[in-house]
Structure formats: C-alpha cells, structure tokens
Amino acid sequence: MKFLPSLLAAGVLVDVSLAAPPPSLAPRACTTPKVRKEWSKATTSERSSYINAVKCLTTKPSKLGKSHRLYDDFVWVHATLFPYVHNVAAFLPWHRYFLTLYEKSLQQCGYTGNLMYWDWVADSSAPSKAKVFSPTTGFGGKSNQTGTSTEWGTKCVLDGPFKPPFQLQYWNQDVRPHCLMRIFEPGYPEYNITEMHGDNYSPAVMAQVNAETTFNGFANHLENGPHTAVHSGVGNLDGDMGPQSSSPNDPLFFLHHTQVDRLWYLWQRQNPATRTLDYSGYVWPDYSDATLDDNLQMLGLGVNMTVRAFMDTNAANLCYKY
Numbered sequence: 001m002k003f004l005p006s007l008l009a010a011g012v013l014v015d016v017s018l019a020a021p022p023p024s025l026a027p028r029a030c031t032t033p034k035v036r037k038e039w040s041k042a043t044t045s046e047r048s049s050y051i052n053a054v055k056c057l058t059t060k061p062s063k064l065g066k067s068h069r070l071y072d073d074f075v076w077v078h079a080t081l082f083p084y085v086h087n088v089a090a091f092l093p094w095h096r097y098f099l100t101l102y103e104k105s106l107q108q109c110g111y112t113g114n115l116m117y118w119d120w121v122a123d124s125s126a127p128s129k130a131k132v133f134s135p136t137t138g139f140g141g142k143s144n145q146t147g148t149s150t151e152w153g154t155k156c157v158l159d160g161p162f163k164p165p166f167q168l169q170y171w172n173q174d175v176r177p178h179c180l181m182r183i184f185e186p187g188y189p190e191y192n193i194t195e196m197h198g199d200n201y202s203p204a205v206m207a208q209v210n211a212e213t214t215f216n217g218f219a220n221h222l223e224n225g226p227h228t229a230v231h232s233g234v235g236n237l238d239g240d241m242g243p244q245s246s247s248p249n250d251p252l253f254f255l256h257h258t259q260v261d262r263l264w265y266l267w268q269r270q271n272p273a274t275r276t277l278d279y280s281g282y283v284w285p286d287y288s289d290a291t292l293d294d295n296l297q298m299l300g301l302g303v304n305m306t307v308r309a310f311m312d313t314n315a316a317n318l319c320y321k322y
C-alpha cells in the first residue's frame with residue numbers, strides 16, 4: 001500500500017501495464033521483407049560474398065561444443081534429426097527454420113545479402129548446364145569420375161570454390177572426412193531417365209505438384225517428387241547430395257532447399273487466406289496427427305520453436321519474400 005503511489009508517481013506501473021513492451025521485446029512488423037534471389041540473377045559480388053561466407057563457416061568453431069567446425073553443425077543436426085523431419089509433416093517448416101539459421105550464420109561470417117535459391121524447374125531441360133555449376137561464378141561442377149561405390153571418397157569436385165582442400169567431415173552420422181562428391185545422373189534415354197532426372201522437376205511436373213489443394217498433398221508430392229529427384233540427380237547414390245542424411249555437406253543443398261521453400265511460399269500465396277496456416281500430416285516417431293503447435297527442435301543450433309512460427313514468411317520473425 002505504501003509503495004504503490006510512489007511507483008505510480010515514477011510512472012513504473014503505467015509503463016508495465018498500459019504501454020507497449022520495451023522496444024527490444026516488441027514484435028516488429030514486417031514492413032520491408034528481405035528478397036531472396038535466384039543465384040543466376042545475383043551480381044558477381046553478391047555471389048562471391050555468399051561463397052566466401054560458406055568457406056568462412058568452415059573456419060569457425062562448432063556452436064554445439066563439438067570438435068567439428070560450425071559448417072559441420074548443420075550437417076550433423078540434419079543427419080541426427082533426419083527421420084524427424086523427412087517424410088513427415090515437419091519437412092517444410094523444419095527446413096524453413098534450418099535455412100534461417102544458416103542464413104544468420106552466413107551473415108555473421110560477413111555475408112551482407114539474403115539466402116539465394118537455384119530454380120531447378122527453369123533449368124530442368126539441361127540441369128548440368130545450370131549457372132550454379134559454373135566453376136567461376138557458381139559452386140563448381142561434377143566429380144572427376146563416376147563409378148561404383150567401392151571408389152567412395154576418390155570422386156571429387158576438382159573445380160570451383162569447393163575443390164580440395166575444402167573437406168567434409170560426415171557421411172550420414174559417421175565421421176568420414178572426404179572431398180565434395182557430385183555424381184551427376186548421366187541419364188539413360190532407353191529407360192526414359194533424363195540427365196540428372198530433369199524430367200522429374202520439369203514445369204509440367206511442378207504444375208501437377210502445384211495443383212495439390214491440401215498441405216499434406218502438396219508437401220508429400222514436392223518432397224517425394226522434385227525434391228528427391230534433384231538430390232539424386234546431383235548426388236546419385238554416393239555423392240554428397242544423394243539420398244544421404246548428410247546432404248548439407250554440399251553447399252548447394254542450401255540453394256536447393258531455398259527453392260523448395262520458395263515453391264511452398266508460392267503455393268501458399270495462391271490462396272493466402274486458407275493456405276498460410278494449412279498444416280497436416282504425421283509426426284515422427286508416433287505417427288500422431290501433426291498440429292501447428294508441434295515442436296521443431298534444432299539440437300542447440302537454435303531453440304525449440306513451434307511449427308506455427310514458420311508458416312508465414314511475412315511474419316516479423318521471418319520477413320522475407322521471393
């Protein structure tokens with residue numbers, strides 16, 4: 001009773017109960033969303049700044065207190081959580097969260113731009129000629145040889161910014177240091193398999209994926225169709241981008257998944273009123289029904305967040321567009 005008037009006089013109660021929270025806690029509105037560009041549309045200096053920041057991640061210590069590098073944190077977290085975030089509802093929102101953490105790390109390593117994507121739909125008729133594989137303005141091309149898995153570790157990308165001594169630490173969850181490996185799918189016309197599985201992420205195929213009317217239908221079609229075809233087309237069975245849980249080993253993974261994120265964004269925007277918060281499917285490992293309040297974990301790379309926080313790219317915590 002005694003202190004109340006003095007607090008009022010000092011304006012303290014007014015601040016706490018009536019006024020807006022202090023600026024650091026106030027949810028900022030998303031007034032100028034950051035724009036994520038296609039790799040080939042970026043300037044030379046934007047591209048080199050991005051690549052330099054990726055290399056920088058291999059010079060920084062783990063955020064997880066592990067003996068590997070900051071770059072390997074992303075590989076390890078993805079590999080460890082693999083069953084929780086693939087072929088289940090969380091696939092799209094978890095990867096959206098994962099990408100924002102990667103973007104933040106790149107920016108802490110001197111990159112001044114935003115994430116970029118590889119529009120493999122546009123390049124699907126000749127994927128190996130895509131600008132992202134340029135040795136001078138891209139991520140380098142394919143390995144110096146193909147062959148069977150007995151030669152694992154000797155098939156190396158020898159051009160571009162990620163040629164040796166650039167090295168990866170994990171193969172799935174095992175520590176197996178190796179060079180970056182990209183085993184492009186050569187294509188077998190007699191079996192209707194096109195170069196790098198391009199036919200599986202063509203504009204016609206994407207039109208079918210986009211015609212899905214539910215989140216679950218869209219997400220499964222996108223993940224098991226074009227998304228997986230790009231992984232296999234670039235990595236085949238024994239390249240880093242192949243169906244490995246350690247696929248973030250290939251820096252191209254993050255341009256691939258930014259494109260996946262963009263396709264979800266575009267699908268949401270076809271009908272924002274019903275699709276922004278449309279979410280359904282299953283939760284690993286109990287196959288219960290997914291909800292917007294489900295937890296997305298990052299094993300220390302980021303804090304636990306709900307799915308809901310990653311549905312709307314125009315929300316203050318995301319605030320980006322394509």
Ligand SMILES: *[C@@H]1O[C@H](CO)[C@@H](O)[C@H](O)[C@H]1NC(C)=O
Nearest residue numbers: 144145154155156158164179
């Ligand atoms: C490919 O490059 C790796 C790493 O330099 C090397 O060990 C391997 O022998 C090369 N293979 C061929 C066929 O040149």
Ligand SMILES: *[C@@H]1O[C@H](CO)[C@@H](O)[C@H](O)[C@H]1NC(C)=O
Nearest residue numbers: 188189190191192193194199
């Ligand atoms: C390849 O595609 C063509 C045209 O769609 C079809 O006629 C043919 O049977 C297919 N071949 C195989 C091996 O699937």
Ligand SMILES: *[C@@H]1O[C@H](CO)[C@@H](O)[C@H](O)[C@H]1NC(C)=O
Nearest residue numbers: 295296297298299303304305
């Ligand atoms: C984050 O989520 C995981 C998985 O649900 C849980 O094991 C962990 O305890 C959570 N961590 C915190 C700090 O709540």
Ligand SMILES: [Cu+2]
Nearest residue numbers: 078085086095
């Ligand atoms: Cu993944």
